[in-house]
Structures are given as C-alpha cells and as structure tokens.
Amino acid sequence: MISPVKVTKRDDVPKKQVALILTVSIVLALVFSGIVLLFFDLNPFTVFGTIVTGALGSPMRIEQTLIKAIPLTIASLGILVAFKMKFWNIGGEGQIMMGALCASYVALNHGDLPQPLLLVLMAAASIAGGGVWALIPAAFKAKMGTNETIFTLMMNYIIIKFVMYLQYGPWKDPASKGFPKIPMFSENALLPNVLGLHAGWIIMIVLVAAVYFFINYTKKGYEITVVGESLETARYAGMNIPAIIMTAMFVSGGLLGLVGFVQASALEKTLTWGLSSNYGFTAIITAWLARLNAITTLFVCLAFALLLQGASYIQLSMNVSSAIADVVQGVILFFVLGSDFFLRYRVKWVGLKNAGEVKL
Amino acid sequence: MESFLAAAVIAAMPLLFATLGELITEKSGSLNLGVEGMMLMGAVIGFIVAYGTGSPSAALLGAFAAGAGGALVFAVVTVTLRGNQVVTGLTLTIFGGGFARFVGDPLVGQSVPKSVQAFFAQAPMPGLSEIPALGPIFFRQDAFVYMGYILVILVSLYLYRTRPGLNMRAVGENTAAADASGVAVDFHKYAHIIFGGGLCGLGGAYLALVTVPIWQADVVTGRGWIAVALVIFASWNPTKAFFGSFLFGALSILGFRLQSMGFHISQYLVDMFPYAATIAIVIVSTHKNRREDLPPADLSVPYFREER
Numbered sequence: 001m002i003s004p005v006k007v008t009k010r011d012d013v014p015k016k017q018v019a020l021i022l023t024v025s026i027v028l029a030l031v032f033s034g035i036v037l038l039f040f041d042l043n044p045f046t047v048f049g050t051i052v053t054g055a056l057g058s059p060m061r062i063e064q065t066l067i068k069a070i071p072l073t074i075a076s077l078g079i080l081v082a083f084k085m086k087f088w089n090i091g092g093e094g095q096i097m098m099g100a101l102c103a104s105y106v107a108l109n110h111g112d113l114p115q116p117l118l119l120v121l122m123a124a125a126s127i128a129g130g131g132v133w134a135l136i137p138a139a140f141k142a143k144m145g146t147n148e149t150i151f152t153l154m155m156n157y158i159i160i161k162f163v164m165y166l167q168y169g170p171w172k173d174p175a176s177k178g179f180p181k182i183p184m185f186s187e188n189a190l191l192p193n194v195l196g197l198h199a200g201w202i203i204m205i206v207l208v209a210a211v212y213f214f215i216n217y218t219k220k221g222y223e224i225t226v227v228g229e230s231l232e233t234a235r236y237a238g239m240n241i242p243a244i245i246m247t248a249m250f251v252s253g254g255l256l257g258l259v260g261f262v263q264a265s266a267l268e269k270t271l272t273w274g275l276s277s278n279y280g281f282t283a284i285i286t287a288w289l290a291r292l293n294a295i296t297t298l299f300v301c302l303a304f305a306l307l308l309q310g311a312s313y314i315q316l317s318m319n320v321s322s323a324i325a326d327v328v329q330g331v332i333l334f335f336v337l338g339s340d341f342f343l344r345y346r347v348k349w350v351g352l353k354n355a356g357e358v359k360l
Numbered sequence: 361m362e363s364f365l366a367a368a369v370i371a372a373m374p375l376l377f378a379t380l381g382e383l384i385t386e387k388s389g390s391l392n393l394g395v396e397g398m399m400l401m402g403a404v405i406g407f408i409v410a411y412g413t414g415s416p417s418a419a420l421l422g423a424f425a426a427g428a429g430g431a432l433v434f435a436v437v438t439v440t441l442r443g444n445q446v447v448t449g450l451t452l453t454i455f456g457g458g459f460a461r462f463v464g465d466p467l468v469g470q471s472v473p474k475s476v477q478a479f480f481a482q483a484p485m486p487g488l489s490e491i492p493a494l495g496p497i498f499f500r501q502d503a504f505v506y507m508g509y510i511l512v513i514l515v516s517l518y519l520y521r522t523r524p525g526l527n528m529r530a531v532g533e534n535t536a537a538a539d540a541s542g543v544a545v546d547f548h549k550y551a552h553i554i555f556g557g558g559l560c561g562l563g564g565a566y567l568a569l570v571t572v573p574i575w576q577a578d579v580v581t582g583r584g585w586i587a588v589a590l591v592i593f594a595s596w597n598p599t600k601a602f603f604g605s606f607l608f609g610a611l612s613i614l615g616f617r618l619q620s621m622g623f624h625i626s627q628y629l630v631d632m633f634p635y636a637a638t639i640a641i642v643i644v645s646t647h648k649n650r651r652e653d654l655p656p657a658d659l660s661v662p663y664f665r666e667e668r
Contacts, residue, residue, distance in 0.1 A: 088446050146646045149393065149446065150589045150638065157582050157635040165628035281454055288447050321465035323577075326458020333451045334433060337443035344442070 006348045013343050025339035029332040036327070047314060047324070054313025055306040061313070063197060067267065069305035070200040071096075071259045075283035076290065076297045077211045078255030082134075083284075084215060084292050085228040085248050091137065091152030092256045092280025094159045095130040097273075099257025100264040101163055102129030104182070104271035107264070108171075111186030118188050123261050130257015131250040133159065138249030142242035156280070163273040171271070182271045191266040198266035204298075207255065212294035214251075224248045256280060282308075285333050304329065364617055365497045365610070369505060370571065372609030374399070374563040374580075376508050378587035379594065379601045380515050381427070381559030386591055387519065388552035389532035391660035392434050393449030395560050396584025397456020402427040402561025403568035404460040407575050410472050416479040419569060420562065427561020428554045430456055435553040438662075439546055445660050453584070461577040472573035480504055480570045504566055511559075515598040528552055532656035535663040545663065560584070582635070589638040592645045595653040611637055 034044030055065045075092055082089035089095075102125040110118060133155060140146035166182065173183040191199045215221040223244045227234045234241055263275045286304050290296035311325035378395050385392045392398075406423030410416065434452050437443040471477075480502045488499040498509075518525045530538035531548045539545045567579045586608060594600035615630030645653075 090450060140643060140646075144643070144646055146643050147592070150585060150592075150642050153582075153585050154589075154635040154639045154642075158632045161628045161632045161635075164631075165626050168628065169626055281450075284447070284450055285454065321462045323458045323461030323465065326454055327462050330451050330455025330458060334437055334448070334455070337448050337451065338437050338441040340443055341441040 004349065004351055006350045008346050008348070010344065010346045018343060021339050021342050022336065025335040026332055029335035030328075032335070033328045033331050036331075037324075042318075042320065047318070047320065050314050050318060051307060051310025053310075054317065055310040061309065065302075065305050065309040066197055066201065068308050069302050070198075070204045071263055071277075071279045072282060072286060072305055072308075073204050073298055073301040074200075074207055074262065075256055075259045075279045076287040076301055077207055077294060078130075078252045078259070079280075079283045079287040080290070080292050080294060080297060081211065081215070081224065081248055081255065082252040083228075083287055085224045085245065087138070087141065087228075087245060087249060087252075088149045089134065089152050089249065089252055090149060090281070090284065091134060091155045091253075092283055093276045093278070094152070094156035094280070095133050095253040095256035096260040096263070096276040096280050097156070097159045097163055098133040098253075098260065099126035099130035100260030100271055100275055101159070101166075102126050102257070103261040104185075104264050107185045107189035108183065108271075111189055113188060115188040115192075119191065119265070122189060122265060123258060126257040126261035127254040128257070130260060131254035133257070134249045134253020135246060138246045141249075142245040160273055160276075163271065167271070167273055184270050185265065189265060190269060191262065198262075200262040200266050203258070203262065207258075208294050208298045211255075215294065220244070220247060256283075282329065285329055289333065289336055362493070362496045364613070366500065367613055368606060368610035369498060369501060370609070371613050372605040373505055373508050374566045374571070374583055375587055375590060375608055376602060376605040377511070377563030377566065378560045378584055379590040379605055380511060380598060381556040381563065382587055382591050383556075383594070383596055383598060383601055384515065384552050384559070385431075385556035386659055387532045387596060387656055388528045388549050389535060389656055389658050389661070389663070390435075390438060390549055390553050391445050391449065392431065392452070392553060392556065393446060393588060394430060394434055394452025394456065394557075394584075395587050396580055396582070397453035397459075398427040398430040398557045398560035399564030399567070399580045399584045399587075400456040400460035401430045401564065402558075403564030403579050404464040404575075404577075406561070406565030407464065407472065407568040408467065410476045410569055411467060411470060411575075414473040414475045416476045416569075419476060420565060423561045423565030424558040425561070427564065428558035431554045431557020431560070432550075434557070435550045439549045439553070442662055442664065445662075460579075464575055464577055467575045468577065470575050472569050476569060477573055502570060504570055512598050512602045519598065524548075529656070532658055535658045535661070539663075539665060545665075560587075563587070586634060586638055589642055592655075593641045595645070596655060608634055608637070 030048070034048070037044040037047055054061060056062055075096065078095070079089060079092055103122040106122045106125045107118070110121070113121070134152070137146070137148050137151040137155060140151060141148045168180045171182045173181055175183070193199070194202060215225065223234070223239055226237065226239065227241060227244050231241065259279060260276070264271055268275050282304065286300045287297060290300040307325050307328060311322040314320045314324070315322040378399055382392065382395050402423035405426035406419045409422035410419035413419070430452055434448055437448045438445050482500060482502055485499040485506070489495040491499070519529065527538065527543045528548045530543055531545055535545055564580060567583070568575065572579065590601060590604045590608065593604045611634045614633065615625070615627055618625055618630065619627070
C-alpha cells in the first residue's frame with residue numbers, strides 16, 4: 001500500500017506529550033459527542049452545562065456525585081489488578097453482586113451484633129464472596145488455560161439471576177405485602193456517615209493508597225506486572241504463574257465484592273438484584289483510561305461520577321435519556337484507545353511525492 | 361415436541377446471525393467482543409427504520425448498516441490505530457448499549473408496524489414443509505429464518521470454496537505469510553470486521569422485529585456474549601454454528617416448557633442454565649486439539665509489517 005505518511009515505532013515519549021495527546025483526544029471526543037447531540041436537536045453546550053451543574057450545582061448534588069465515585073473507584077481498583085496481569089476480568093458485575101449477597105447474608109441473619117463487629121464481618125464476607133467468585137474462572141485459567149473473558153462474563157448472569165430468585169422467592173420480605181423486596185437491614189448493618197458522607201469514602205481512599213502500594217512496591221504486585229507484560233519472562237524467572245493468577249484474581253474479585261458491601265449497606269440498605277448499577281463495566285473504562293494507575297484512577301472516577309450524576313440529572317431536568325452517559329463514555333474511550341497509537345508510533349508526513357519509496 | 365423444536369429455531373436465529381458474524385470476524389484474525397453492542401445497535405436502528413418507513417427491507421438494511429457502523433469504529437481503532445482489541449470490543453458493547461437506550465428512548469413500548477410484522481409472519485415453504493418431522497420444525501418459519509439457513513450455506517461456500525475466502529483465512533491464520541504473498545491484509549480485515557458486524561446487527565434486528573415486536577431497550581440480554589462463546593463451541597465452522605445456535609435456542613426456552621409441563625421450578629433458576637452451559641462449553645473447548653478445531657492461529661495477534 002502506498003501512503004503519504006510514514007509510521008515508525010517510538011519508545012520514549014515525554015510525559016508532557018502524553019498529557020497533551022490525552023487531552024487532545026478527550027477534547028475531540030467531547031466535540032464529537034457534541035456533534036452527535038446536534039443530530040438529536042440538542043444543544044451540546046446546554047447538555048454539557050447541565051451535566052456539570054447537575055453534578056456540582058448544590059451540596060446535595062455534590063454528595064450524589066461522590067456517592068457514585070466511591071463504588072466506581074473501588075471497582076476500578078479491582079479491575080486494575082486483573083488487567084495489570086492482562087487477565088480480562090469482565091465479571092465485575094457478578095463479583096459485586098456476590099459480595100453484596102454474602103454481606104447481606106450476614107446482615108440479615110446477625111443484625112443484632114454490635115455495629116463495628118457486624119460491619120467488619122459483612123465487609124469480610126463480601127471480600128471472600130467476590131474473591132471466590134473471581135477465583136473460579138481464575139483457577140480454570142491457571143490450571144487449564146480456559147478463556148477468562150467469556151467465563152467471567154457468564155458468571156455475572158448466573159449470580160444476578162440467583163439474586164433475582166432470592167428476591168422474588170425465598171428471601172422475599174413477607175411483610176412487604178407481595179412486593180418483591182428483601183427485608184431492610186437493621187440499623188447496625190448500615191455504614192455510618194463521616195463528615196456528611198457515608199464512610200465508604202474512607203475505604204475508597206485507603207484502598208487507592210493500598211492498591212498503589214501493592215502494585216508498585218510489593219513482590220506480588222511486581223509479579224503480577226511481569227505476568228501481564230510477558231508470560232515468557234515470568235516463566236524464565238521461575239515465577240509460579242498459576243499462583244500469581246489466582247492471588248491477583250482473588251484480590252480483584254475481593255475489591256469488587258467490597259463494592260457490593262458498600263452499596264448494600266450504605267445505599268440500598270438491603271440486597272437488590274440491580275445494585276451493581278453497571279459499575280463493574282464502567283470500571284473497565286475508567287481503569288483503562290487511568291492507564292492502570294491507582295492514583296490516576298481516583299481522578300478519572302471522580303470525573304466519570306460527575307458524568308454519571310450529571311446524566312441522571314438531565315434525565316429529570318431535560319428529559320434526555322441518562323444513557324447519554326454511556327454514549328459519551330464510549331466515545332471518550334474510543335478516542336483515547338485510538339490516541340494510544342500516537343504515543344507508540346511517530347507519524348511523519350512525507351508527502352505523495354516521496355510516497356513511492358515508503359511503503360506501509 | 362415439534363412445536364418446542366420449532367420454537368427453538370426461532371430462539372436460535374439471533375444467535376445464529378451474531379455467531380456467523382463473529383465467526384467471519386475471527387476467521388480474518390480479529391476478536392471483536394462488541395457483539396452485544398452491535399446487536400443492540402442493529403436492534404434499535406432496525407426498529408426505528410421499521411417504525412418510520414413500514415418497510416421490512418429498509419429495516420433490515422438499516423440494522424445491517426448499524427451493526428456494520430459499530431464494527432467500522434472497531435476496525436479503525438484496532439486495525440489502523442492498533443488499539444487493544446479486547447478493550448475496544450468491550451467499549452463497543454458499552455457504547456452500543458448506551459446508543460440503543462439513548463436513541464430508542466422515545467420509542468419504548470411502541471410496536472413494529474403491521475406491514476413489517478406481516479412480512480415476518482410464519483410462511484410455510486411449499487413442498488419442504490411437508491417433510492415429516494423436519495418440515496414442521498424447520499420449514500414452517502418466517503422469511504428471516506430462511507435467510508438464516510441460506511446464510512449458513514453461503515458463508516460455508518465463501519470460506520472454503522472461494523478465492524477471497526481462502527485469502528481471508530490466510531490473513532487470520534498467518535498474517536505475515538498472507539502479506540508476503542500479496543494479500544491486502546488491512547483490506548481483508550476491514551471488510552470482514554464490517555460484514556461480520558452487519559450480521560450481528562441483523563441478529564439484533566430479529567429480536568426487535570420478530571421475537572418481541574415492541575421496543576424495549578434491553579432486548580439482547582447477553583445473547584451477544586453467548587454468540588462469542590458459540591463461535592468457540594462451533595470450532596469456527598459455520599455448519600456447527602447452526603447446530604450450536606439451535607441447541608442454545610432450545611436451552612433458552614426450556615424453562616417455559618418445563619413449567620408448562622407442570623415442573624415447579626423458578627424461572628430465574630432456569631434462566632441461569634444457558635449461561636452455565638456456555639461456561640461448560642468454554643471449558644470443554646479448551647481441550648480440543650484436532651487441527652481443524654483450533655482457533656485461527658493469528659487470532660487477535662496484532663500485525664504491523666514494520667515490526668516483523
């Protein structure tokens with residue numbers, strides 16, 4: 001193919017240039033989304049403006065934005081650990097659900113325990129539940145090389161259907177007069193507010209630091225990175241690859257399970273089959289945008305929480321479907337995925353005159 | 361039994377179209393995990409065009425174009441810009457879901473026009489429908505189903521009996537060798553990703569136009585992912601894809617059937633079954649080792665000539 005551009009590989013990209021290319025691609029994505037909105041007779045400036053005021057316009061809206069940032073950040077940390085290893089965990093929804101289920105089991109059966117003890121038990125149960133749910137596909141991957149993408153995804157549907165079964169069947173609150181809901185948790189099972197926001201934010205900040213430390217400064221974290229970058233290298237270095245895969249996936253699923261605990265305890269105050277609210281999927285986008293860096297993840301998630309809260313606000317105020325958030329997220333990620341190219345390759349315009357000599 | 365199997369054929373159609381679409385994509389060397397998203401895009405555009413024009417052919421064309429459009433984005437990002445295939449495919453799934461909910465929002469609860477419903481009504485095939493057992497199951501169906509049968513044959517012929525089919529398989533099996541022998545690698549990847557996406561769009565359209573002819577945003581419910589698994593189940597073979605889709609179609613309606621036969625079993629528990637079966641298939645197919653059962657050798661391996 002004869003082409004007027006010449007593409008060569010590049011290794012060293014200055015940090016400034018990385019930031020510039022990322023900014024340009026996000027701006028382009030927003031411009032593109034704006035053009036799409038125009039097709040639907042929507043003024044992009046009004047829509048984006050309303051998203052921002054809807055997310056930050058009052059203390060209550062800011063609280064709502066943060067309440068969305070907490071599960072999204074913790075979920076992204078979980079995804080990050082798996083993706084660092086190039087283990088494509090798209091079972092986040094199910095791991096959140098399993099965590100919520102296990103925490104709820106504790107809350108519903110031991111609601112009279114003292115609050116601190118009960119909350120710790122619920123959190124531990126959610127980590128164990130989400131972790132084990134992730135460990136199943138991980139074990140098959142580690143021992144038999146089973147494809148994890150479809151495996152983890154199918155695990156989502158199984159556990160969500162199971163929680164539906166519980167909600168409409170054995171766990172249905174007899175006092176709710178036929179309305180299919182699971183009984184509310186006792187007071188002791190609810191996460192308290194700290195400084196006006198439910199305590200999930202403390203868990204979130206601790207975990208951002210912990211995951212950052214785990215990936216960058218521990219032996220296990222290093223091994224996960226090596227396995228992700230090159231299985232050959234990991235094998236050559238004598239690493240126990242199956243053990244690394246399983247540990248990382250237990251951590252990943254455990255973090256996602258914890259999201260289930262936070263959502264059930266602080267937000268829904270019970271178990272519902274919809275409580276994962278797509279965070280398990282959105283987290284894939286945010287973790288990738290953050291280039292699998294825990295600290296960056298926090299900021300990306302804050303920005304995405306703003307988008308999510310703003311979108312649910314425009315649904316009410318402008319009668320525009322909140323699905324616009326998914327569309328804009330998708331467009332942003334397409335542009336960022338594409339922009340990666342310009343970080344890895346140098347594209348040089350050589351003109352059509354010289355094109356004959358440079359073959360692509 | 362006959363009515364159950366005939367219903368299974370209907371349940372199989374969305375899976376069949378999507379599975380063939382993904383199969384073509386993968387044969388040319390790309391793993392597009394956006395099937396669910398492309399099906400949703402096809403479903404919503406197919407529905408909107410049907411709703412607006414009342415023309416079944418325009419609706420099919422629209423659905424194909426929508427799925428192909430989603431696939432085109434995937435192709436630009438992964439082939440030209442060399443982005444990560446897994447993440448790009450996932451993004452396409454999220455984007456497609458948002459697109460369907462956003463674009464279809466004003467139409468929730470509306471029905472497909474009578475003219476389109478009539479076109480996709482049951483139409484027994486003269487002669488063939490009289491074959492004992494097989495006739496009532498396979499040949500008293502709608503026009504869309506017959507399209508599906510023809511497509512299986514066409515895709516098989518294309519893959520194994522034509523020059524372009526050979527070339528595209530070469531690209532999927534050994535990209536460097538295909539490139540060296542003068543096959544236009546990027547062109548073949550683009551063409552098959554886009555055509556495959558169009559078929560996924562048609563699969564979604566079947567759900568929105570025929571299965572439940574009333575618009576609802578969550579029509580696809582994981583079928584796109586089952587299609588991805590079915591490609592593995594079928595070991596990249598169109599004929600096996602047909603039988604796999606049929607099997608899964610039957611599984612997905614088994615719950616209703618059992619309940620109507622008096623088995624007291626929760627619908628939600630029965631609903632888990634196709635997903636569990638998919639996992640079983642993925643596990644079992646890891647252990648295939650006959651040459652023709654293996655995935656294309658260069659599947660999802662990025663290829664850049666200058667990095668050889």
